[in-house]
Amino acid sequence: MAQEQGFAEMISKIAHELRSPLTSVKGFSATLVKRWDSFTDEQRKQFVETIHQDSLRMARVIAEVVDLARIESGRLELNHAEVHLHSLCERAVKNVEALAGSERVVIEVDQDICVWGDLQRLEHVVSNLIENAVKFSDEGSISVSAQAHPDDTVEFRVSDQGVGIDPERLDSVFDGPGERAGRATPSGTGLGLYLSKRLVEAHYGTISAASEKGAGSSFTVVLPAVKGAT
Structure with a gap:
């Protein structure tokens, strides 16, 4: 059922x-x-x-x-390569530029930060996160930032100044349809965040959300860096 x-x-x-x-x-x-x-x-x-x-x-x-x-079905194949994160963010912003409010997105990513992954799939992830931020924040800037760490990882974050997420709903924002069946779900929570989580995990990365009701939300992705690029 x-x-x-x-x-x-x-x-x-x-x-x-x-x-x-x-x-x-x-x-x-x-x-x-x-x-x-x-x-x-x-x-x-x-x-x-x-x-x-x-x-x-x-x-x-x-x-x-x-x-x-x-x-x-366990049939996803990734085409790994060096991905320049700044260019990736520009592509993602281009994907959502038809949305009202997309001009509020500010990219704060150094040109030399790279990750190791599938360009197309990572573009889906970043586009979904930016699109969510645009949709659920009526005003204020949307920050897209990244930081390279010495442990060969890159931390990528999308932060907005929107309505935020109820604390009791925060743990379920990445749930899939089957996990949400039979219980109330946050308005606007679709397949995008669930797919983003699965794609990030396929890259041996992590994704998490932090939010304060009425003070905005931030989504953080940690991915393997291109060795030598940090």
């Missing part, structure tokens, strides 16, 4: 994640088709850019769902 509830919740979360960008793509494309001649070239460009960004968002959600299925 719990497994069935978990599966139903997962389908609901996927539909929720896809609904907003799909509605945007349908709306903007339909408007262009019907009223093409009434817009300037600059307006058409803005419409097409929005459609493009939302289509990329949908593609990212689908890729994450595929990864989740591979993780659950």
Whole structure:
């Protein structure tokens, strides 16, 4: 029963994640088709850019769902390489720039900090953390920072000044659908954090959350560094 509830919740979360960008793509494309001649070239460009960004968002959600299925079945394969964290953060911010408030993201990561991992999967993790911070903080800067440690690890953190997370819900923010089935879940807690946790663990890393109600949240990821880069 719990497994069935978990599966139903997962389908609901996927539909929720896809609904907003799909509605945007349908709306903007339909408007262009019907009223093409009434817009300037600059307006058409803005419409097409929005459609493009939302289509990329949908593609990212689908890729994450595929990864989740591979993780659950033990078939996930990682393509490890040297990943420059500053460039990775820039890519992640680009992924969420269509969201209102994304301009509040401040990258505070040195150019020379590198980790050892799968670029695409780590991009999913960072994008999810930044997207959550944007969605659940109406004002204030969102800090993306990193620090290299002598033990060949890199600590990466996304911090916001939003509403925070209730203390009793903090321990469950990374739970999967099956673990949440049958009990109340935090509003807005979807598959993104669960997938992020599983992807970080696949890199032999850790992810944790800290929060104070009304004073914001921070998510910290610790990953293996590229030896010699610290």
